[in-house]
Amino acid sequence: MLAVQIKAEQEIAPLISSKKLFIFECLGCRDVHYPVEEAERFIAGLKEGVVGKASLDYLCHREFTHEYIKAYASEIEKAQVILVFSCGVGAQVVSSLLEDKIVYTCCDTLYLNGFQGLTVQEFDCDQCGECYLNYTGGLCPIARCSKHLLNGPCGGSQDGKCEVESDIPCVWQQIVDRLAKLGQLDTLERLGTAKNWNVSPVS
Amino acid sequence: MDYTKFRLKPDQEIREVFERVNQIFILSCGKCYKKFEEEDGEEYARLLDIVGEDHRKIAGHAMIDFLCNDFLSTRRISDLDLSHFDSVGVVSCGLGVQFLAKLLEGTPVYALADSVPHSVNYPPEVAYHGISLEEENCAACGQCYLNLTGGICPITNCAKGLLNGPCGGATDGKCEVDSSVDCAWVRIHERLRKRGEQFASEYVQLRDYSAPSWKLRSDLSLQNQALRGEGFYGGFHPLDKKEATADKQIEDFAEPQIAVIFLSQHVGRRSQPSVEVGDKVRVGQKIGEADGFVSSAIHSSISGKVIAIEARTYPAAPRKELAIVVENDGKSELDPLIQPREDFEGLPKETLLEIVKESGIVGLGGAMFPTNVKFSPPKAVDTLIVNGCECEPYLNADNRIMIEHPEEILTGIRIVQNILGVEKVFVGVEDNKPEAMAALKRLSDRSPSVELVSLKTKYPQGAERALIRAILDREVPPPPKGLPFDVGVMVSNVSTLLAIYQAVVKGVPLFQRVITVSGEGLTRSGNYMVKIGTPLKDIMQYCFDKNVDRILEEYDVRMGGPVMGIPQASLDSSVIKGTTGLTVLRKFPVQASEERDCIRCGRCVEVCPMQLYPLFYGFYGKKGDLGKAMEYRVEECVECGCCEYICASKIALLSFIRQEKAYARSANKG
Numbered sequence: 001m002l003a004v005q006i007k008a009e010q011e012i013a014p015l016i017s018s019k020k021l022f023i024f025e026c027l028g029c030r031d032v033h034y035p036v037e038e039a040e041r042f043i044a045g046l047k048e049g050v051v052g053k054a055s056l057d058y059l060c061h062r063e064f065t066h067e068y069i070k071a072y073a074s075e076i077e078k079a080q081v082i083l084v085f086s087c088g089v090g091a092q093v094v095s096s097l098l099e100d101k102i103v104y105t106c107c108d109t110l111y112l113n114g115f116q117g118l119t120v121q122e123f124d125c126d127q128c129g130e131c132y133l134n135y136t137g138g139l140c141p142i143a144r145c146s147k148h149l150l151n152g153p154c155g156g157s158q159d160g161k162c163e164v165e166s167d168i169p170c171v172w173q174q175i176v177d178r179l180a181k182l183g184q185l186d187t188l189e190r191l192g193t194a195k196n197w198n199v200s201p202v203s
Numbered sequence: 204m205d206y207t208k209f210r211l212k213p214d215q216e217i218r219e220v221f222e223r224v225n226q227i228f229i230l231s232c233g234k235c236y237k238k239f240e241e242e243d244g245e246e247y248a249r250l251l252d253i254v255g256e257d258h259r260k261i262a263g264h265a266m267i268d269f270l271c272n273d274f275l276s277t278r279r280i281s282d283l284d285l286s287h288f289d290s291v292g293v294v295s296c297g298l299g300v301q302f303l304a305k306l307l308e309g310t311p312v313y314a315l316a317d318s319v320p321h322s323v324n325y326p327p328e329v330a331y332h333g334i335s336l337e338e339e340n341c342a343a344c345g346q347c348y349l350n351l352t353g354g355i356c357p358i359t360n361c362a363k364g365l366l367n368g369p370c371g372g373a374t375d376g377k378c379e380v381d382s383s384v385d386c387a388w389v390r391i392h393e394r395l396r397k398r399g400e401q402f403a404s405e406y407v408q409l410r411d412y413s414a415p416s417w418k419l420r421s422d423l424s425l426q427n428q429a430l431r432g433e434g435f436y437g438g439f440h441p442l443d444k445k446e447a448t449a450d451k452q453i454e455d456f457a458e459p460q461i462a463v464i465f466l467s468q469h470v471g472r473r474s475q476p477s478v479e480v481g482d483k484v485r486v487g488q489k490i491g492e493a494d495g496f497v498s499s500a501i502h503s504s505i506s507g508k509v510i511a512i513e514a515r516t517y518p519a520a521p522r523k524e525l526a527i528v529v530e531n532d533g534k535s536e537l538d539p540l541i542q543p544r545e546d547f548e549g550l551p552k553e554t555l556l557e558i559v560k561e562s563g564i565v566g567l568g569g570a571m572f573p574t575n576v577k578f579s580p581p582k583a584v585d586t587l588i589v590n591g592c593e594c595e596p597y598l599n600a601d602n603r604i605m606i607e608h609p610e611e612i613l614t615g616i617r618i619v620q621n622i623l624g625v626e627k628v629f630v631g632v633e634d635n636k637p638e639a640m641a642a643l644k645r646l647s648d649r650s651p652s653v654e655l656v657s658l659k660t661k662y663p664q665g666a667e668r669a670l671i672r673a674i675l676d677r678e679v680p681p682p683p684k685g686l687p688f689d690v691g692v693m694v695s696n697v698s699t700l701l702a703i704y705q706a707v708v709k710g711v712p713l714f715q716r717v718i719t720v721s722g723e724g725l726t727r728s729g730n731y732m733v734k735i736g737t738p739l740k741d742i743m744q745y746c747f748d749k750n751v752d753r754i755l756e757e758y759d760v761r762m763g764g765p766v767m768g769i770p771q772a773s774l775d776s777s778v779i780k781g782t783t784g785l786t787v788l789r790k791f792p793v794q795a796s797e798e799r800d801c802i803r804c805g806r807c808v809e810v811c812p813m814q815l816y817p818l819f820y821g822f823y824g825k826k827g828d829l830g831k832a833m834e835y836r837v838e839e840c841v842e843c844g845c846c847e848y849i850c851a852s853k854i855a856l857l858s859f860i861r862q863e864k865a866y867a868r869s870a871n872k873g
Contacts, residue, residue, distance in 0.1 A: 002341060002343050003427075005345075007347070011350075012350075015350060027442075028851060029334065031439045031849075032427060033427060057851070060332070060337055061337070061851060062337050063799075087341055087343075088339075088340075088341030088342070088343070088347055089331075089332060089337065089339045089340065089341045091354060092339035092349065092355065092356060093337060095394075096339070096354065096355075099398075100398060101398065102398050102400060103354045104349075105347055105349050108344075108345050108347045108415075109341050109344070109345065109347060110343055110419070110420065111331065111343030111345075112420065112423055112424045112427060113420060113424040122428075123271075123298050123301040123305075124298070125208075125297030125298045126297075127296065127319060128318070129318065130317055131212065131297055131300070131316065131317045133301065133312075134216075134220065134313050137304065138300055138301055139304065140301060146417070165416070165417055167417065167418050167421075178308075181309070182309070182311055
């Protein structure tokens with residue numbers, strides 16, 4: 001459930017020079033963001049090295065990927081290197097299913113706001129395990145403050161914009177504005193307990 | 204694996220929230236990324252427990268599936284009256300809370316749950332999973348290290364997120380942070396050794412924590428959100444694969460030796476044969492009479508002798524249907540009744556409708572609804588929309604018709620304007636068909652009432668409702684009751700308009716149509732004018748240029764496009780009026796299966812243009828609880844196939860939906 005961009009050719013070229021290649025391409029989240037044409041150009045540039053290619057949906061789905069690996073067994077056998085076009089999850093699944101093969105990914109994975117929930121949108125949630133939204137007017141300082149500050153603004157913002165990048169709105173400015181509007185500025189006084197960063201695993 | 208994103212906050216915190224409120228409305232999310240089960244609402248029950256006496260302050264409770272889907276949830280919430288509560292409590296992950304805090308700006312919104320980090324190990328930062336429920340995680344760091352580390356991510360798997368080798372604290376391959384966890388660097392080392400590789404730390408770049416930039420991320424996010432809502436909600440952007448046949452001129456396909464002409468090539472009652480075995484028939488001669496109001500006439504597409512009237516394999520459904528089988532005499536004799544009309548411009552509406560009816564014209568976009576019935580709406584319409592979208596991948600039949608026959612389409616439009624008494628006409632064409640646009644533009648410039656509209660390419664743009672929403676921003680009431688004429692619109696396909704032109708101006712009834720044959724493995728893909736009744740085998744034989752007896756072992760042949768097209772179990776059937784094309788695709792090594800479980804990833808909800816929640820159709824369909832789907836408005840489904848196409852578990856949603864719709868129809872009757 002992630003977006004990818006294609007790595008620079010210089011990064012991949014030394015890894016695969018004069019090697020026989022098999023390509024796995026994941027199209028499952030293509031509608032989210034997968035640069036199809038760029039990937040095609042990249043693959044076209046590999047030309048004779050490619051002994052086979054499988055395009056499928058949801059490479060991260062271990063069961064499907066396993067079936068595909070069986071279906072393309074003879075081509076994969078011939079290949080010295082498996083190239084994966086997918087997010088980091090897909091690349092890791094292929095790598096773990098083909099433990100004896102060299103598996104390289106051609107993509108860097110980008111994260112889109114809100115996608116951890118379900119829907120790409122302006123909000124984001126870092127799943128910190130200890131929700132602060134009740135004290136911050138429903139605006140998350142962990143996901144949206146460049147410095148992840150929890151106890152108020154850093155003081156560096158100007159005209160409501162972050163000092164790290166002027167495109168970024170200062171979320172602490174927004175928090176104060178929102179709380180003032182709700183008549184809840186007093187909730188800020190409740191902040192200040194140390195956050196428990198000790199994330200716990202999900203069973 | 205269960206990636207449920209949230210759990211209730213500690214009791215004390217929840218009680219504190221309740222101390223501060225008077226009347227609170229509770230909204231809980233139906234959860235995502237967990238095996239679909241039917242035990243919703245356990246959190247709410249626990250919440251009631253925790254607050255004890257304070258439960259009197261709860262003024263209402265609603266469960267909304269995929270609360271973070273801002274578009275759908277906004278609509279669901281607007282149906283609830285939240286005005287007389289002083290606050291809203293939310294049981295969901297942080298996304299749902301933030302979305303509600305913005306939506307209900309003047310109302311305090313309280314989080315009653317904490318989101319749960321779902322990484323399996325102890326990663327130093329947030330990690331994200333793919334669409335499926337697997338153990339692998341990705342930090343989406345934008346600078347992938349997997350090529351150096353044997354495909355095991357040190358960022359998400361090493362407790363310390365080390366990038367340049369182990370910390371040295373591991374004992375017996377176990378992490379010093381937690382002895383039940385494998386040291387990621389030991390695993391990396393072992394995997395690399397297995398592959399004859401070595402970790403080369405000199406290649407490790409310093410990690411750029413400012414990348415990917417906030418701007419890039421937020422631009423991509425907004426872009427993605429905009430795509431979903433472009434023109435109409437939902438849909439997706441398939442690889443259209445149209446280039447294979449987009450430039451191929453329409454060719455006449457050879458007349459078949461034997462034509463198998465079905466008596467049911469339309470919605471409604473099967474036609475009654477008006478010929479008998481042994482009769483001689485000519486091209487265009489009527490051989491089947493409409494049986495009742497919603498039915499249609501059938502014409503012979505070749506000249507020759509009727510050799511049988513019997514049940515044959517039908518392409519549109521898995522059953523046999525009655526067909527008239529004609530043997531070609533090779534003479535191509537035209538029915539003498541076929542005469543061009545000079546004076547068609549002055550013909551009254553009733554005469555035009557009669558011609559359309561007698562010519563056996565039905566909706567050629569695939570729906571096959573009798574056109575004369577459709578053009579006699581019970582309510583007045585003010586707008587005609589001509590559908591030139593052809594949003595199914597691979598197909599180019601409509602595209603080529605627009606390029607090669609724009610004059611005829613325009614005349615067809617004039618005829619339909621007369622029938623409907625409509626002034627305003629829009630022609631909607633997707634922007635992946637520039638040549639068709641240009642051809643129509645040259646003509647529409649001369650006709651002030653016809654407006655050409657370029658639409659974004661997105662499936663299913665060609666679905667009536669999507670088209671009406673995109674062009675006129677009118678919302679057709681939900682099916683099965685609501686139809687375009689309810690909002691004053693009539694939609695007609697370009698192929699149908701060409702058929703109307705042929706019938707009215709040339710006097711030629713509907714016995715042939717343009718189809719696209721495209722896909723994989725074909726040596727002669729193209730756009731062909733094919734006689735109705737041409738056996739699919741003849742077409743495949745020609746387009747593969749080899750014996751096709753065993754072709755279905757290797758390929759899937761679909762009547763129509765790859766998304767909505769109907770898979771053919773054999774090549775024994777023949778072309779009917781609703782055949783928009785034949786798509787041939789290599790069989791997937793992995794077949795769609797009904798056995799895989801839904802994991803509530805919500806992709807189907809994201810793409811459904813009817814704004815439904817298709818996952819429930821699969822879930823209850825599989826359980827055999829067909830009636831339950833009605834609670835989730837299954838009757839409103841237009842069977843566009845988006846949900847099945849996108850489904851990460853490859854659940855055969857469409858077949859469940861069809862069963863459930865049939866059940867709903869009979870339940871409504873009974």
